[in-house]
Amino acid sequence: MSVEAPVRTARRNPLRFAIAPAHVGYFVLSALVVVLVSRATLDGYILNILMQAATYSVAVFGLSVVLGLCGQINLAQAAFFGIGAYAVGLGTVDYGLSYWLCLVIGTLAAVLAGAFLGMTTLRLGGHYLAMVTISFQQIVTLVMINAIGFTHGPDGVPRIGRPALFQTSQSYLAFAVAALAVIGYCVWHLKDTRLGRAMRAVRDNELAASVAGINVYRTKVAAFAISAVLGGLGGGLFAGGFTYVSPDQFSFAESIVFLTMALLGGVASPIGAVIGTGLLILIPEWLRFLKSVPGLYLAIYGIAVILIIVFMPEGIWGFVTSFLSRFVKPVAAASVPPLVLAPDRTGTDMVLDVKALSKHFGGLKAVDQVDFSVRRGGIHALIGPNGSGKTTTLNVISGLYRATSGNVVLGETDITNLSPHRRTWAGLGRTFQNIRLFRSMTALENVVIGAERRGNSLVAASGGYAALEERALAALDFVGLGPRANEPITRFSYGHQRLIEIARALAANPTLLLLDEPAAGLNSTEKRALHDLLERIAAQGLTILLIDHDMTLVSGAAQHITVLNFGKRIADGESMGVLRHPDVVSAYLGTET
């Protein structure tokens, strides 16, 4: 098979950040705003509001990243904000350090705290993170109030220094706005980076992300750390802006205010963050009288949070974009050269070797001393009655369960103790019995995540996003969905979603493809199409390990069959022979007595 250099046909412009006119426009516009802010005559009141909006927005960007992009909660953003602010406050006042140095120290302190919290908590479920961040928030507040010798206690830190270049409030505000514009640009483009795509995949479906080769834990920790960085940075900017900080500015209530800002504007995008921040700074100014009754104000915030979550989960900006997207037709996908599969061929004739594999759940031996080998090329089926341990075997092979004992070797790599994403890097690809796609993305974006597998030699590292997209489109073409590549997942039928899942695995150019009941829920036409697809995959030399109940499909497609019953292997060999094996017949149909 030849792997020729793909011919470039008419394609969408690949994203080239630096030269795209929209990006130049953004910076020109930002520069204009900065000049406007530094030249206009602003009274103190307006200046304060703008200063607050600009610095808060940076912290709320943090929530756009951790909550919006990655789906992890952070209820301590005010604490990270406070760490940044106190670093600038204490550093410039008590220790006479330069503003810039303090800003760096504060941001570093915030990211260290954030990474520590994330690393201890993010292996566990989301509830833990919520509670741990609340606890952290309380601790930071306790320290700010009680460690008087260090933090000045409840009185706070007055007369905080500013950089020499921006001594006046107005010039400092211009600096803050410029910083906001730059940080906003980075946050906006985070979603188009490898890390950003990984975050979105993790948010949509952690399990699918891990078998697509994403290190879920590290991605979450990164998101959380970025959020802490932005919190610390915003706090540092805030301290210089107001030249005074005190513990009550960084309390749990403020964390809730940040959260409400993010939710109201729309947590998925930095534009939403700015909208939410602006509104929640302005609205209270208009409703000042509410502040005369203590608590009333935050009580309304509480209700607002519930109402937004129930009625407007995407926030204002999310609502606007989803409304506008109705009028935008998906871009028709460009034509690309056909998909090439070039599975890795190092190792013996056996691409997968399973030796004495066991998986026990307490006393239940779901998989018990199972041996089988999958020969390179062709289709190998793993069958058995319900509850025989097929899916458990597949889950142990792909790393979702840890083997109780035994070995799994892929090519020349022993993958028995690797985490799921490392197995994917090693060349394993799989689909799920109950489809697991990234539901907020388009078909193409889903498949791009697959194409991005580390170790995928068919995507040139220098090609950037364009190369990934080309590979993904080819995979979608291969399963027959190329023309619909830019449609969101939710518009596809069940059968087509299955195909997209297969395309996601194919785009990664795996060495072995595991298919978990791909025919389940398909009608007879779709099943025939699936059979044909499997043949076309096998024809390119990619080995398939198939689990299915559909005997027509299994006997028609597979050359080799392994049969499990009650967690044990009861037959293994060439298809027709195995299906006539008396033990297999009795396992499926029962024995005459």
Added chain:
Amino acid sequence: MDIALQLLFTGIGIGAVYALVALGFVLIFRATNVVNFAQGEFSMVAAFLMVVCAVDLELPYWLSFLIALGGMALLGMIFNLGVYYPLRHRSFLPVIISTIGASIFLANATLALYGPQPQVLPGWFETPGIQVGPVYLDSQYLLIIAVTIVLVAFQYWFFEHTLIGKKLQATSQDKEMASLLGIPVARMIMITFIYSALIGGIAGILVAPVLFVSIQMGSSIALKAFAATIIGGFGDVAGAIIGGLALGIIETFGAAYISVPYKDGFAFLVLVLFLIFRPQGIFGERVAEKA
């Protein structure tokens, strides 16, 4: 040694309160797979209802108690309908955020209605306590411990030996299957919310005479109760109780021997240690989500 015994007694009393609130957490978590971040506010609201009835309106203590419990049942009902029910088909994150919103609302609405001054609620008994050897047994702490034992026993009987308890268990294990068997799942979840509002409320009423009745008491109790559930093993009833007691004791000794202002920090420290070294808790099963 005498001091240590005294501290142990106090620690168990405080720990019993954490255990009760933790029990409320666990119940709602098992029924809905959601952590209710307003669980502590149930205690706070109940304590304020007691202050209103028993102190301000000078009603008899037992009548105030009944009124407060009635109020809690109503609150549990409204909470379910307003905060959980509209989001029951969404993922856990929106529900968490929604319960946090509810917690902020309850605390600050109480603040707006009642003002920031901490209130004092007298204990149930006239007698302040009894001296047993070197240890002084405060009557309110004795009551807390006794009520906790009774409630835990009741809960065991209720879940294991009544039909409605079995139905609640079935609902918490598999909602779809339960509804296919004809169990009214929505009603079961309603009962769970009412029940956990009630035990949260009882915990608040019991602890109120020991602490001040303040707006912050809810979140402070809830944080510790949550830490208790993690220490014990998430979702495990026995774990919640042991974790609550352990935390109460650790905190009391920490405050006595290490630092009073940072008393509330010990729970967090213990929590982080557990998360690092034994995230599944003392009793717990593995918490990682299944495939």
